[in-house]
Amino acid sequence: MPLQDLEKIFQDKIDAEIKIEPKDWMPEAYRKTNIRQISQHAHSEIVGMLPEGNWITRAPSLKRKAILLAKVQDEAGHGLYLYSAAETLGTSREQTINDLHSGKAKYSSIFNYPTLTWADIGAIGWLVDGAAILNQVMLCRTSYGPYARAMVRICKEESFHQRQGFEILWVLSKGTREQKAMCQDAINRWWWPSLMMFGPHDSESTNSEQSMLWKIKRKSNDELRQNFVDMIAEQVKVLGMKLPDDKLKWNEQTRHYDFGEINWDEFWNVVKGNGPCNKERLEARKKAWEEGKWVREAAAAYAEKRKPQTPKGALEAA
Amino acid sequence: MKQDSFIYYTLHLADNALILGHRNSEWCGHGPVLEQDIAITNISLDLIGQARNFYQYAAKLMNKQNAPSPNGKEVGGEFTEDKLAYLRDVREFKNCLLAEQPNGDWAQTILRQFFFSTYQFYLYRQLQESHPDEQLAAIAAKSLKEVTYHLRWSSEWVIRLGDGTEESRKRMLNALENLWPYTGELFVPAAYETDRMDLKNIKEQWAQKVKDIFSEATLPYPAEGWMHTGGKTGMHTEQLGFILAELQFMQRAYPNSEW
Ligand SMILES: [Fe+2]
Numbered sequence: 001m002p003l004q005d006l007e008k009i010f011q012d013k014i015d016a017e018i019k020i021e022p023k024d025w026m027p028e029a030y031r032k033t034n035i036r037q038i039s040q041h042a043h044s045e046i047v048g049m050l051p052e053g054n055w056i057t058r059a060p061s062l063k064r065k066a067i068l069l070a071k072v073q074d075e076a077g078h079g080l081y082l083y084s085a086a087e088t089l090g091t092s093r094e095q096t097i098n099d100l101h102s103g104k105a106k107y108s109s110i111f112n113y114p115t116l117t118w119a120d121i122g123a124i125g126w127l128v129d130g131a132a133i134l135n136q137v138m139l140c141r142t143s144y145g146p147y148a149r150a151m152v153r154i155c156k157e158e159s160f161h162q163r164q165g166f167e168i169l170w171v172l173s174k175g176t177r178e179q180k181a182m183c184q185d186a187i188n189r190w191w192w193p194s195l196m197m198f199g200p201h202d203s204e205s206t207n208s209e210q211s212m213l214w215k216i217k218r219k220s221n222d223e224l225r226q227n228f229v230d231m232i233a234e235q236v237k238v239l240g241m242k243l244p245d246d247k248l249k250w251n252e253q254t255r256h257y258d259f260g261e262i263n264w265d266e267f268w269n270v271v272k273g274n275g276p277c278n279k280e281r282l283e284a285r286k287k288a289w290e291e292g293k294w295v296r297e298a299a300a301a302y303a304e305k306r307k308p309q310t311p312k313g314a315l316e317a318a
Numbered sequence: 319m320k321q322d323s324f325i326y327y328t329l330h331l332a333d334n335a336l337i338l339g340h341r342n343s344e345w346c347g348h349g350p351v352l353e354q355d356i357a358i359t360n361i362s363l364d365l366i367g368q369a370r371n372f373y374q375y376a377a378k379l380m381n382k383q384n385a386p387s388p389n390g391k392e393v394g395g396e397f398t399e400d401k402l403a404y405l406r407d408v409r410e411f412k413n414c415l416l417a418e419q420p421n422g423d424w425a426q427t428i429l430r431q432f433f434f435s436t437y438q439f440y441l442y443r444q445l446q447e448s449h450p451d452e453q454l455a456a457i458a459a460k461s462l463k464e465v466t467y468h469l470r471w472s473s474e475w476v477i478r479l480g481d482g483t484e485e486s487r488k489r490m491l492n493a494l495e496n497l498w499p500y501t502g503e504l505f506v507p508a509a510y511e512t513d514r515m516d517l518k519n520i521k522e523q524w525a526q527k528v529k530d531i532f533s534e535a536t537l538p539y540p541a542e543g544w545m546h547t548g549g550k551t552g553m554h555t556e557q558l559g560f561i562l563a564e565l566q567f568m569q570r571a572y573p574n575s576e577w
Contacts, residue, residue: 046352053347057340060568060577061400062370065343066363072346073359080352118568118577168577176575284348292350294489295424298482305481 014215019145022088030214033207034144035089036105037216039096042082043107045075047100047281051115052124060118067164068121074157081150088146101286109267110197112275119172119179119186125165127187127194130232133158134224135198143215166235173239187236188244195259196267198225226256233257325379326412326510328454329402330550332372333413335461336403338434339365340561341421350424357471361431364464371457373399404569408558412508415549416500418557425479425489429497432472436527437504438465440520449514473531480535490537502545511550 006025013020020026053072059065083093099105110128115121136158139151172183199205199221211217219227229248236243247260269275342362349355377397416434421427442465445458479486505521532539548554568577 049347056343056346057564058567060572060575062336062366062373062403064577066366066370069343069346069359069363069366073356073363076347076352076356076359080356083352171576174576176572178572179575288348288350292424294483294485295350295354295479298479298486301486302478302482 014143017215019148020143021145029210030216031089033211033214033216034147035086035091038082038086038089038144038147039091039099040106040108042079042086042096043100043105044111045079045082047107047111047285048128049075049079050281050284051111051113051277052121055115055118055121058118059121064168071125071161071164074161078150078154078157081153082147085144085146085150097289101282101289103273103282106271108197109270109275110193111281112270112278113189113193114276116189117182117186119169119182120190122165122168122172122183123186123190125161125163126169126235127165127190127232128197129158129162129165131194131197131228133162134227134231138218138224141215141218166239169239169241173241183239184241187239187241191243191245192262192266193270195225195228195262196270198222198228200264200267229257229259321379321383323510324451325376326508328372328376328379330412330508330510332369332376332402333411334417334434334438335365335372336369337411337413337558337561338417338430339363339369340565341417341419342427342431344421345427354424358427361468361471364461364468368457368461368464369403370399371460373402375453375457377402400569404566408554408562409552411552411554411558411562412550413558414500414503415546415555416497416504418549418555418561419497419500420557422493422496423489425486426493426496428472428475428479429490429493431468432476432531433497433501433504433528435465435468435472436524437520439469440523440527441515444515444520476531476537477535480532480537487536490535494537494540498540499544499546502542503547503549506545506547506550508550 007027010020010024010026010030013024020030049072052068052075056065056068056072059068083096086096087093096105100107110131115124133155136151136155140148140155142148142151169183169186172179202208202220202222205221208217208220212220233243233248233250245260247258249258251258270278273279339362342358342365345355345358346362347355349358377399380397416430419426419430421430439462442458442462446455446462449455449458476490479490481487504524505517507515507517511517529539546555
């Protein structure tokens with residue numbers, strides 16, 4: 001079949017809201033975009049385990065410790081689903097991970113910020129998972145089937161995480177003077193980086209248009225960001241805390257919150273690797289992978305030994 | 319006095335689970351492969367859950383009899399699971415030394431887990447079957463289901479690493495050398511555990527299981543040799559102080575707060 005026809009069938013399917021499945025024909029660029037996005041997403045889940053994980057051993061109560069452990073473990077599970085989804089496009093988990101370690105593949109810049117106090121664990125759950133959910137809810141309807149199905153599972157857990165994060169902050173906001181200050185400080189530090197999670201302005205975003213046409217994305221960066229601001233500006237009132245933005249104000253005309261401009265220099269700097277923890281995060285992942293090499297080799301060698309073997313001479317005798 | 323020793327025993331069970339759970343949780347995000355990162359975190363979660371059950375029970379007993387703190391120091395208000403976990407110091411912790419040993423490499427973590435899960439398996443089984451205290455027997459019964467899985471998982475890994483590559487075998491032998499001297503303490507009864515538990519029986523079952531798995535893993539079963547003791551009565555290795563410094567940091571830095 002000529003290429004044009006294949007492309008037409010493909011786009012017709014997308015327009016008719018029929019999911020694209022691994023064995024279906026797809027344009028090379030569609031495959032590549034999905035591989036890039038899914039593996040970037042997978043890496044974000046895995047690298048995202050680090051800033052929260054470093055508070056597991058210091059969590060302030062046994063209950064919080066158990067909740068945090070389970071949460072970080074969920075993120076590992078999300079990584080697994082997503083690596084599997086990427087594999088359906090013909091890329092191995094090992095290759096995908098190598099790309100992360102070589103710096104070729106990216107992960108969400110938000111995880112390059114440090115977790116300094118316990119309140120950061122609340123702020124990450126509330127703001128970072130909150131921002132991620134808006135993106136992920138949209139992705140539950142993305143056009144590539146395995147990605148969409150992975151997102152449905154992930155979304156359920158993620159909204160649970162957001163509530164837990166909010167609850168951590170809620171308890172702090174009702175606590176001692178020190179706890180309240182800790183809570184406000186964490187919100188101050190995580191607010192702007194959370195807004196950056198939605199990516200550059202639509203006018204600056206290079207891949208957006210094609211992605212919308214292919215229904216990989218269904219909402220633009222700025223649309224999603226506005227949804228997030230509207231949601232959080234209301235929730236922060238419940239905490240009795242403030243978002244660190246003088247320009248934040250309800251706009252009767254637009255029926256949305258207005259908000260201040262993001263520091264895009266900071267955004268691009270962190271993307272380029274100059275964030276406070278870029279180096280530590282990547283080093284931690286590489287170290288785990290390299291130190292695990294002998295373990296993976298041993299497991300493979302053992303599995304090979306225990307494989308049912310053809311009895312000696314059986315072939316000759318036949 | 320009898321009640322005191324029962325409380326100590328419950329705390330000892332709780333401390334074992336908490337400290338080993340804490341050690342395992344240090345792996346979270348750093349495991350050798352994603353599936354095993356999840357598995358070791360699961361075990362950590364189970365152990366912390368067990369610790370919570372034992373601490374909650376100990377706290378209840380202590381509140382009921384208006385007990386002085388086990389260290390003779392007042393903690394203020396009622397005892398809770400968190401006060402017991404976060405406000406006792408090294409000398410009051412009663413976990414076995416094996417639980418606090420560092421993670422080392424994956425081989426050392428696996429072997430520590432295997433030794434401990436085997437011990438917990440037979441111990442919980444005995445508690446479930448014959449301990450006269452219903453609540454303790456019930457916690458043991460619930461935990462036994464989890465430990466059965468931990469034992470299977472760690473046994474499989476001992477075999478895989480012992481009989482894997484030359485390097486994995488070398489690392490297992492190294493781990494064995496490090497950890498073996500901490501296994502003896504498991505079976506040396508502290509004053510608070512003598513009355514009800516038959517440790518001799520547990521020791522026999524433990525040794526048999528370890529021999530079976532080691533033979534499949536082609537690992538040598540060491541001679542008994544010199545064994546460290548002391549953890550059960552608060553004489554710990556230097557490791558525990560660092561664990562508690564991290565574990566208890568928040569409760570110490572911000573006392574009397576809700577979290
Ligand atoms: Fe996630």
